[in-house]
Amino acid sequence: MFPTHVERLERLTELLAEWQWLWAPAPFMHRQSPWQQHVSRYGWVAHLAECLTELDDETCMRLQDDPFDDSPLAAWLPVSELAELVAVPNGVESERLSAIMEAPSRWADHVGGRKWQQMAAFAAHMLPPGLQPGLQPMVEWCAGKGHLARLLSRLHGVEVTGLEWQRVLCDEGQRLADRQGVAVQLSCQDVMQDDVVTWLEGRSVVALHACGDLHVRLLELARQHATTVTLAPCCYQRTRYTDYRPLSHLAREETTRQGLCLSREHLALSVQETVTASHGERRKRERASAWRLGFDELQREISGIDEYLPIPSLSHGRLPQDFAGFCHWAADQKHVALTPSIDWSAFEAQGWERLSRVRRWELVRHLFRRPLEMWLVLDRVVWLEEAGFDVELCEFCERHLTPRNLLIRARPVVDPSLGH
Ligand SMILES: C[S@@+](CC[C@H](N)C(=O)[O-])C[C@H]1O[C@@H](n2cnc3c(N)ncnc32)[C@H](O)[C@@H]1O
Secondary structure, eight states, X not given: OOOOHHHHHHHHHHHHHHTHHHHSSOGGGOSSOTTGGGTTTOTHHHHHHHHHHTOOXXXXXXXXXXXXXXXXXXXXXXXXXXXXXXXXXXXXXXHHHHHHHTSOGGGGTTSOHHHHHHHHHHHHTOSOTTOOXXXXXXXXXXXXTTHHHHHHHHHHTOOEEEEESOHHXXXXXXXXXXXXTOOEEEEEOOTTSGGGGGGTTTOEEEEEEEEHHHHHHHHHHHHHHTXXXXXXXXXXXXXXXXXXXXXXXXXXXXXXXXXXXXXXXXXXXXXXXXXXXXXXXXXXXXXXXXXXXXXXXXXXXXXXXXXXXXXXXXXXXXXXXXXXXXXXXXXXXXXXOOOSSOOHHHHHHHHHHHHHHHHHHHHHHHHHHHHHHHHHHHHHHHHHHHTTEEEEEEEOSOTTTXXXXXXXXXXXXXXXXXXX
C-alpha cells in the first residue's frame, strides 16, 4: 500500500525540514566536514563524516547509484522511511510499450535513441485507464521539433499541435511532420503569453520535460480550464523566483509550520544526477571537479583566506589541456595573481584528494535528492488535487533512460471553479 499524496507531502516536508542542516551544505565548498559547526549540538555527526570518509570506492559508487540500499547512513538517518516515501508505482504498461517499440522504424527517424525510448515510454503511460484514445486532439507543451507530437498523432490518429517558441524548431518540426504525412501542426507560441489559452479549448495537453516555470504555467492553466494533463516535469530551478514558492495550499502551510525554505540552489540539487552520462563523460567531469578543487586549494594559499572561491562553469570542450592551464584560466577569471614556481602536481593531487572526500560527504545529499524531487512533484500533484483533479503519479521509465522519470497524469473530475 502506498501512502496518499497528501500523507507523503506532509511527512516529506517534515523530514526535509528536520534534516536540512545536514543535506543543504554543499561539501564541494568545504575543506573540512561541512557539518563541523553542528558537532557541538549533534556529536554523532563527527562519526557520520568519519564513516563516510572511510568508505571504499566501490561502496561509494554503489551508494551514489542507489543511496537507499544497505546504506551505512541508516545508523543515523531515516534511510528506509525515505526509500518508502519516494517509491511510486512504476506504472509499467508493458504491452502498450512493446506495441510502440514495434512501430515501424521510420517513426523514430530524426530522434536520438534514448529520446525515442523516453517518448515511447511516455506515450505508453499517457492515457489514464478508461479514457479512450483518439477522443480529443492534443497539445504538446514546449514541443521542440514536435517528436513526441508526431508519435502521439500516429498512435492515436489525432491531430496534435506542438507549441514552441523557437521559430527555427517549429519550421524544422513542421517540415518533418509534413514529409512524414503526420497530422502535427507546430505553432510558434510563447507559452507564458496570455493568448496561449486559445490552444487549450477541447484539447488535452502533454509535456515531456518542460522546465520549471513553463510546466507550472501549464498546471495553472489546466486548473483554470479543467484540462487533462500528462506531464513529466523537470528543471525545477528554472524559475524567476530566488526562493521556492509552494504551489499547493498544503505545502504552503506545512513549509511554514516546519520551517522548510528552499532556495533555487536547493531546487537544482533535486535534478543533479548523471546516470545517463557515459563513462568517458563522467571521467571528464571528475577531472574538471578535481581541478576546480585543486585551484581552490591554491587560491586559498595565495590569498591567505580560507574560503571557497566560486569560478564560472566551463563547457567540457573548453577545458584546458592540463591543470596548470586550468589554473591560469581560473586565476584570470577571478583576478588572482599567481605566484611564480607553483608546484602544480602537488596542488592537482590535493584537488583529487579533496574530491575523494567530497564524493563521500555528498552521499548525504544523494540520500535526500530524490525525496526533494518527490516533494516538488507532490506539491504539483496536491495542487491539482486541491482543484478537484484525479491525479496519478508513477515512474514512466527506468532511471537509466532519464532520471526525470516521474509522470503526473491529471484529469478534472469535479467543478473546475473549485480550484480558482
Ligand atoms: C527541455 S526542451 C523539451 C523539448 C521536448 N519536449 C523534448 O522532450 O525533447 C524545452 C523546449 O521548450 C522550449 N521553450 C522554452 N521556453 C518556452 C516558452 N516560453 N514558450 C514555448 N516554448 C518554450 C524550448 O525552446 C525547448 O524547445
